Amino acid sequence: MDGSSRRIRTPRIKRLLDVFGAVLCLVGLSPVLLAVAALVALRLGRPVLFRQERPGLDGKAFTILKFRSMLPVDTARGIETDAQRLTRFGAALRASSLDELPSLWNILRGDMSFVxxxxxxxxxxxxxxPEESRRHEVRPGLTGLAQVRGRNALPWPDRLRSDVEYVDRLSLRLDAAILVRTIGVVLRREGINTPGHVSSDIFQGTTLEREPNR
Structure with a gap:
């Protein structure tokens, strides 16, 4: 099979595997989902889910779902910055990656992929x-090549190069390798945040001059 045929077939098979895997995980992990939801409601209050617009395939926006891991902003109590809003429970939720479980619904809907x-x-x-924008040629993932290479501890230029490399190397074999490596990353709790930040640092661009978007 030539490269062009592989790239046509792989996304179709990948999508079928995503649907099957998402259904299996949502059903099998339903007790965990319910337990985490109850703990979030108890420790952080409602709403239990965090919703935010994120760019997906071809840069089209979708609403990502996660479990909340931060307290709401409360200026009266001096809770304003991310560091102040992130509780010990929220940090543990992120470290375990359990906050990502509601994103299984995004995978089922077709907003995201496992990888x-x-x-x-x-x-x-x-x-x-323009080269970095190629990361949107595929569906965003629950995990990815950048995540197994350092996650949020990886500098932005390296993260984006890894994303584009994934697009160029797209294959089911690569997905399987990333999923296996992700287990170790999660268990070791590696790269949860950028040094000096509670999660990731802010992306400010990799070059100072760019052509205006058309």
């Missing part, structure tokens, strides 16, 4: 170079 570039923020779209 692909992590969905970043919509405000970053205008900051990417």
């Amino acid at each position: 692909g570039p992590r969905p970043s923020l919509c405000r970053y779209l205008d900051l990417y170079t």
Whole structure:
């Protein structure tokens, strides 16, 4: 099979595997989902789910779902920054990656895949170079090549290069290898945050001059 045929077939098979895997996980992990939801409601209050617009395939926005891991902003109590809002429970939720479980619904819907570039923020779209924007040629993933290479501890240029490399190397074999490596990353709790930050640092662009988007 030539390369072009492989790239046509792989996304179709990948999507079928995503649907099967998402259904299996949602059913099998339903007791965990319910338990975490109850703990979030008890420790952090409602709403239990965090919703945010993220760019997906071809840069089209979708609403990502996660379990909340932060307290709401409360200026009266001096709770304003991310560091102040992130509780010990929320940090543990992130470290275990249990906060990502509701994103299984995004995979089932077709917003995401199990493996692909992590969905970043919509405000970053205008900051990417044309090459970096290629990360949106595939569905974003629950995990990806950048995640198994350092996650949030990886500098932004390296993360984005890994995302584009994934697009170029797209295959089911690569997906399987990333999923296996992800288990070790999660168990070792590696790269949860950028040094000096409670999660990831802010992307400000990799070059100072860019052609305006058309």
